[in-house]
Amino acid sequence: MTTAAVPATGRALARRPSPATALANSFTLAWRSVLKIKTNPEDLFGLWFQPIMYLVLFTYVFGGAIAGGTHQYLQFSLPGVLVLSVVFATLGTGMMLSQDISTGVFDRFRALPIVRWAPLAGAILGDLVRYVISILVTLGFGYVLGFRIQTNVVAATAGCLLLVAFAFAMCWLSAMLGVIAKTAQGVQWWGFLFMFPLVFGSNILTSTSSMPGWLQAFVKVNPVTYLTEAERALLIGGPAAIAVERSLLWALGIFAVFAPLAVAAYRRRT
Amino acid sequence: MDGMDDVSYAIETHGLVKRFGKTTALAGVDLTARTGSVLGLLGPNGAGKTTAVRILATLLRPDAGSATVCGYDVLRDAHQVRQLTGLTGQYASVDEGLSGTNNLIMVGRLLGLSRAHSRARAAELLMRFELTDAAGRPAKTYSGGMRRRLDLAASLVGSPRVLYLDEPTTGLDPHSRNEVWGMIRALVADGTTVLLTTQYLDEADQLAHDIVVIDHGAVIATGTPDELKASAGRQVLEVIPADRADLSTVVELLEALTGTAPAIAVESGQVSVQVEGGRSLPGIVRAFDDRSIELAEFALRRASLDEVFLALTGHRAEQETQAEAGKGGTDAPARELDRSAR
Numbered sequence: 379m380t381t382a383a384v385p386a387t388g389r390a391l392a393r394r395p396s397p398a399t400a401l402a403n404s405f406t407l408a409w410r411s412v413l414k415i416k417t418n419p420e421d422l423f424g425l426w427f428q429p430i431m432y433l434v435l436f437t438y439v440f441g442g443a444i445a446g447g448t449h450q451y452l453q454f455s456l457p458g459v460l461v462l463s464v465v466f467a468t469l470g471t472g473m474m475l476s477q478d479i480s481t482g483v484f485d486r487f488r489a490l491p492i493v494r495w496a497p498l499a500g501a502i503l504g505d506l507v508r509y510v511i512s513i514l515v516t517l518g519f520g521y522v523l524g525f526r527i528q529t530n531v532v533a534a535t536a537g538c539l540l541l542v543a544f545a546f547a548m549c550w551l552s553a554m555l556g557v558i559a560k561t562a563q564g565v566q567w568w569g570f571l572f573m574f575p576l577v578f579g580s581n582i583l584t585s586t587s588s589m590p591g592w593l594q595a596f597v598k599v600n601p602v603t604y605l606t607e608a609e610r611a612l613l614i615g616g617p618a619a620i621a622v623e624r625s626l627l628w629a630l631g632i633f634a635v636f637a638p639l640a641v642a643a644y645r646r647r648t
Numbered sequence: 649m650d651g652m653d654d655v656s657y658a659i660e661t662h663g664l665v666k667r668f669g670k671t672t673a674l675a676g677v678d679l680t681a682r683t684g685s686v687l688g689l690l691g692p693n694g695a696g697k698t699t700a701v702r703i704l705a706t707l708l709r710p711d712a713g714s715a716t717v718c719g720y721d722v723l724r725d726a727h728q729v730r731q732l733t734g735l736t737g738q739y740a741s742v743d744e745g746l747s748g749t750n751n752l753i754m755v756g757r758l759l760g761l762s763r764a765h766s767r768a769r770a771a772e773l774l775m776r777f778e779l780t781d782a783a784g785r786p787a788k789t790y791s792g793g794m795r796r797r798l799d800l801a802a803s804l805v806g807s808p809r810v811l812y813l814d815e816p817t818t819g820l821d822p823h824s825r826n827e828v829w830g831m832i833r834a835l836v837a838d839g840t841t842v843l844l845t846t847q848y849l850d851e852a853d854q855l856a857h858d859i860v861v862i863d864h865g866a867v868i869a870t871g872t873p874d875e876l877k878a879s880a881g882r883q884v885l886e887v888i889p890a891d892r893a894d895l896s897t898v899v900e901l902l903e904a905l906t907g908t909a910p911a912i913a914v915e916s917g918q919v920s921v922q923v924e925g926g927r928s929l930p931g932i933v934r935a936f937d938d939r940s941i942e943l944a945e946f947a948l949r950r951a952s953l954d955e956v957f958l959a960l961t962g963h964r965a966e967q968e969t970q971a972e973a974g975k976g977g978t979d980a981p982a983r984e985l986d987r988s989a990r
Contacts, residue, residue, distance in 0.1 A: 391720075391728045399760065406757040414745040417786050482741030486802065489705045491730035492758050 392491070400493035407487075407500020411474060412507050421470065425508060429463040429516040436583065437523060444584055449524055456520045457537075457609035458582030461602055463512045464541050465577055468549040471505045472556030472565040479647065480561065498644050502549055509545045513538050528614045537612035540625060544605055547629035547636075554640035557647050576602050601628035658683040658810050658841035659704060663713035666699050666865075673699040675865040676713065681810075681841055681858070683718075686832070688856025688873075689845040690957070696865040697845035698738065701814045704843065705735045717810055734803035738815035738845075742798050744788035748779050751787060751798060755805040766805075773801040777831070793824035800831065810841045817851060829854060849953035859953075863961045877950045884955075885932070886920045888945035895919070901935050918945070 395403070415421050433452075436459065441451035478484045478497065487497050517525075527534050552569060559565045579593065580602040586594055597603050604624040611618035659681035666674040674696045681687035689697050702708040704715055706726040714721065720728040742751050749770050756766025774783045777797040782790060787798060796816065803811060813832065817825040832855055836842055846852055852859050853873045861869040861876070869876060885906075889898050895917055902910045902921045906928060910921035923929070929948065936943060951959075 391731050393725075394727050402760070403758055406754060409757075410743065410746065410750075410754050413750060414743075417745045417747075478743075481744065482737055483743050485705075485707055485737060486735070486741040486755075487758070488707055489730060489733070489735040490755065490758050490806075491727055496758075 395491065395493040400496065403492040403496035404499040404503060407496055408503035408507075411501055411504025414474070414504075415508060415511075424470070425467065425511050426515055428466065429459060429512060430519050432459045432462060433516065433519055433523060440583065452520065452523055452525050453528075453614055454610075455583065456516065456525045457613050458580075458606050459520075460513060460516050460537075460541060460609055461544075461606050462577050462582055463516055464509050464545045465548055465573055465602065467508050467512045468505070468545050468552045469566060469569040469573070470508060470552075471501050471549040472552035472554070472559070472569060473562040474501055475553055475556030476559050476562045476565050479557070495641065495644070498553060498641070502546070502553065505549055506542060506546065509542050510538075513541055529612060533612045533618070536622075537609050540605070540608060540612070540622060544601075544625060544629045547633040550633060550636035550640045554636055554643050557640060557643040576600060580606060582606050601625065601632070604628060656683055657681060658718055659687065659716075659843055661700070661704070661713065661715040664700065664703060664710050664715060665712035666696075666703065666708065666710050672865050674703075674710070674713075677862065677865070677867055679843075679860055679867075681843055683841055684836065684839050685857040686836055686842045686844055686855050688852035688859040689843060689862065690847070690849065690852045690856075690859055690953075691845075691862040692847055692961075695862045697862065698814055699865075700862075701735070701812045701843065701845055704729075705733060705812055706730055707735075731806070732808060733810045733812060734806065734808035735812045736796075736799050736803045736814065736816055738818055742787045742795060742802060745786060747784050747786055748774055748790070748798050748801075749783045751802055752805055755802050759806045761805075769805055773804060777801045778827075793820050793827075796820060796824065796828070800828065804835075808840065810843070811835060813842060813844045815845055815847065817846070817848065825851075849957060853953050861957065861960060868960050869956075873953065874950075876956050877953065879956070883923055884920055884949050884951060885923045885929070886918055886945060886947045886949065887943060888916065888918045890942040890944040892917055894941045897939065897941060898936075901939075901941075902932070905932050905935060922951075923948070 392399075415425065433456065436455045437448050437452045440455070441448035444451055475498070478487075478501075484497065488494075517527075551572065552565070555565045555568045555572075559568060575596075579596050580600045581597060582602065586597050586603075589597060601624075604621050605628075608618055608621035608625045610616060611621055657680045659679060661677060661679045664674050664677040664679075665672070677696065677700060679687065679689070679700065689700065691697050699708065703710050704717060704722060706722050706729050709723060714723075716722065717729045718732050720732070722729050743754070746754065749767075752770035752773055753763075753766045756769050757763070761769060771780075771783075774780050777800065779794060779797060779801070782794060787795060790798065800813075800816065816832075817828050820828065829851070832842060832844070842855075844852070844855060856873060859869075859871060859873055859876055860867055869879070871879060885902075887898060887902065889895055895912070898919050899910055899912060902919060906921050906923055908922055910919045912919050923932075933946075
């Protein structure tokens with residue numbers, strides 16, 4: 379039985395992670411979450427087929443009835459599908475966090491000398507890639523179906539950035555659910571409970587003029603309504619300033635409320 | 649507290665207490681692991697083994713008491729402790745969505761290794777754990793044994809000085825278990841200190857230099873495997889008469905000479921009885937010789953750890969495991985209290 383001295387590791391021990399370490403940790407975990415998109419078939423399916431399915435369904439089911447023609451309706455509905463796909467894609471953040479916690483992967487992270495919030499930051503950073511994929515798939519398939527951007531590159535790019543910004547805010551809600559909920563399925567249920575009214579109680583599918591007064595009142599303050607209006611303006615044309623401003627304000631508000639809540643829940647859990 | 653290289657105890661805890669609601673998982677536990685040795689933490693499910701490991705791995709805060717790893721306090725110097733330790737849980741905590749290689753690269757990058765170094769270290773460990781062929785496959789396609797090896801590899805990426813192995817072989821087949829044992833021996837030969845929790849007595853017997861037996865959150869015995877076996881005191885004398893007809897005489901003789909009632913294995917005709925040391929043996933041999941009783945077997949053995957555990961706790965160590973195996977859930981052992989109570 380030996381009690382020989384352990385060979386020195388040759389590295390001085392840090393007292394706490396440096397800011398550079400924190401950044402590197404977050405990017406490593408973001409890389410991981412992007413890698414997982416490739417290897418998880420459900421995730422890929424959700425990202426690719428959801429927007430395609432919505433586009434096909436909405437265009438051909440509602441198109442004739444609502445707008446009198448599929449092409450006009452596609453021009454009207456595609457910005458809404460962009461919003462809807464991106465908002466639902468934010469659920470992925472929470473589902474992944476929840477899965478990591480329940481499978482013990484989180485324990486592995488927490489036992490490593492990394493900055494405490496890196497897994498949260500990594501998940502959210504990595505998900506920005508998912509939103510971009512979702513947007514590109516929607517625009518690409520929309521183009522195949524006949525959708526045309528009628529503004530210019532600058533406006534369209536601004537539209538995409540606005541979507542990513544809004545999704546970035548929404549994913550904190552999802553992250554909070556992910557940390558609180560016991561299972562990934564729980565995240566999905568709670569997420570849908572929050573997101574369905576937001577997404578469908580809006581102007582995504584139709585104009586709001588035929589809705590009853592109480593619903594119009596909700597639709598008028600719904601952030602999804604502003605975001606959809608902003609996207610229509612930036613992709614097809616029309617006055618954008620107010621809708622963009624309100625969307626950004628909403629995004630900021632959602633972020634301001636749910637980011638601290640998510641971080642607090644995360645701290646309690648870890 | 650930076651004089652870590654001359655610390656003779658890699659792990660030291662004093663009076664660790666942890667409660668989950670009304671349940672007391674640890675009721676004041678003292679542990680010491682000498683640098684470069686294997687400390688076996690032995691106890692049944694729910695004894696508090698995992699709770700102790702999670703405190704030492706900085707995953708849980710104790711309610712009272714203190715714990716240091718290489719001289720660093722697990723609460724005050726948690727970041728340093730994390731740089732010195734590796735953890736393998738009783739359920740494999742690898743990322744199932746990532747390949748074996750990427751799991752290890754991820755850990756390397758998180759430990760601050762360069763991209764090239766992480767890649768090289770991953771390849772080296774995969775080779776050592778015989779996972780090279782499966783390196784590119786997602787971990788969810790791995791068998792239980794492969795996953796456990798990958799988990800072990802992940803905890804070694806940073807060459808930790810102290811390694812926590814929480815039931816590393818639970819649910820493994822004998823072959824994989826032997827492999828894991830071999831790896832643990834190799835690590836210890838390289839100077840790593842290992843804290844090994846197990847409910848398998850033979851595992852502690854095989855690997856541990858020192859053993860701490862805990863039950864219901866309290867230490868009930870400590871010592872080397874030999875000391876523990878000796879402290880249960882008596883040795884066991886096993887006798888088989890060559891002629892079955894002598895069986896009753898043998899039993900009577902042994903009872904008269906040792907003062908305890910022998911146990912009889914009816915099928916083999918083996919009579920076993922506890923004896924105090926070897927001093928009573930000549931008398932026993934003479935008594936058999938006087939009566940011309942021929943013996944087919946006459947053996948003295950030490951008490952097994954299993955018997956020690958039974959003597960210490962009043963129940964067997966592995967009963968819960970067997971109940972679990974009966975349910976067919978050997979690969980996913982029920983998590984100990986502290987996980988469900990979080």
